[in-house]
Amino acid sequence: MSVDLTTSLGSLELSAPTATASGCAAAGRELAQFGDVSTLGAVVTKSIMLKARSGRPTPRMAETPRGMLNSIGLQGPGIESFLEKDLSWLTENNVTTIVSIAGNNVAEFGQLARILRDVPGIGGLEVNISCPNVESRGQVFACNPVSAADVIDTVRSEWTSSAPILAKLSPDVTDITEIAGSVINAGADGISMINTLLGMVIDVDKMKPVLGGRTGGLSGPAIRPVAVRAVYQVHAAFPEVPILGMGGIRTGHDALQFIAAGASAVSIGTVVFGDPSSPWRIANELGQELEQRGYSSLREVIGLAHKN
Numbered sequence: 605m606s607v608d609l610t611t612s613l614g615s616l617e618l619s620a621p622t623a624t625a626s627g628c629a630a631a632g633r634e635l636a637q638f639g640d641v642s643t644l645g646a647v648v649t650k651s652i653m654l655k656a657r658s659g660r661p662t663p664r665m666a667e668t669p670r671g672m673l674n675s676i677g678l679q680g681p682g683i684e685s686f687l688e689k690d691l692s693w694l695t696e697n698n699v700t701t702i703v704s705i706a707g708n709n710v711a712e713f714g715q716l717a718r719i720l721r722d723v724p725g726i727g728g729l730e731v732n733i734s735c736p737n738v739e740s741r742g743q744v745f746a747c748n749p750v751s752a753a754d755v756i757d758t759v760r761s762e763w764t765s766s767a768p769i770l771a772k773l774s775p776d777v778t779d780i781t782e783i784a785g786s787v788i789n790a791g792a793d794g795i796s797m798i799n800t801l802l803g804m805v806i807d808v809d810k811m812k813p814v815l816g817g818r819t820g821g822l823s824g825p826a827i828r829p830v831a832v833r834a835v836y837q838v839h840a841a842f843p844e845v846p847i848l849g850m851g852g853i854r855t856g857h858d859a860l861q862f863i864a865a866g867a868s869a870v871s872i873g874t875v876v877f878g879d880p881s882s883p884w885r886i887a888n889e890l891g892q893e894l895e896q897r898g899y900s901s902l903r904e905v906i907g908l909a910h911k912n
């Protein structure tokens with residue numbers, strides 16, 4: 605293929621335009637049986653917290669038309685185990701790694717940044733300020749410009765590494781450009797968007813919500829137009845700020861929409877559960893889509909939909 609698919613997210617150079625979306629491929633190792641993980645643009649890890657966490661009650665998944673609802677609740681092993689077992693594997697296998705972090709409060713985000721800043725092998729930090737599955741909706745930092753900025757400001761003050769800080773935003777806001785502006789002013793180098801939309805499915809025989817946690821995050825193709833719109837709006841407002849775009853991407857054609865809207869790279873999420881080789885497939889398809897349209901590089905297409 606003659607199309608140059610290399611790209612970048614701030615200071616982080618990516619050899620390929622597709623990354624795994626946080627939470628959809630654990631810490632990458634599970635994908636190793638389907639392809640060479642080091643050839644992906646990046647693995648974005650499942651959001652890691654300071655302490656091990658068991659997550660929300662079951663059931664945690666519900667199918668929806670063209671999508672799914674999850675209510676995992678940030679289940680994970682905690683930072684110490686992550687460093688020992690997961691990050692070490694990623695580093696040994698030369699995987700470009702973006703570590704996703706989540707905290708119960710602003711101080712915890714800062715502590716995570718402090719722990720991670722001197723650890724070798726971290727290509728970037730994705731700061732998950734938008735998890736919908738927290739017990740208190742007041743803790744969804746990304747739904748409020750002041751609390752979103754508080755987290756990023758704290759992470760920035762701890763983060764001495766040159767690897768970029770990406771703030772992961774929620775679409776569940778009135779004006780996503782306001783939140784984007786707020787985190788950029790606070791020191792984010794780039795934006796990851798979008799996290800899932802808050803949703804609910806009700807079992808009308810039991811007359812109660814299907815998910816143990818009642819609400820959950822909606823992902824999959826059903827949310828793609830929302831995600832493309834959000835990327836488009838933020839790129840229009842902040843054209844110099846790199847965007848890692850995601851939300852319901854299943855094909856190279858879908859990915860191309862995100863690039864044209866202004867994303868520099870894309871994360872592949874829900875489709876991975878049914879097609880674990882999709883991050884590689886979608887990168888190939890994206891190359892073909894670009895080639896068919898006469899482009900020689902991905903970079904020349906970033907944000908092109910704003911010019912027409």
Ligand code: SIN
Nearest residue numbers: 675676677678735737
């Ligand atoms: C979860 O673990 O509940 C999902 C995390 C997220 O959507 O940010």
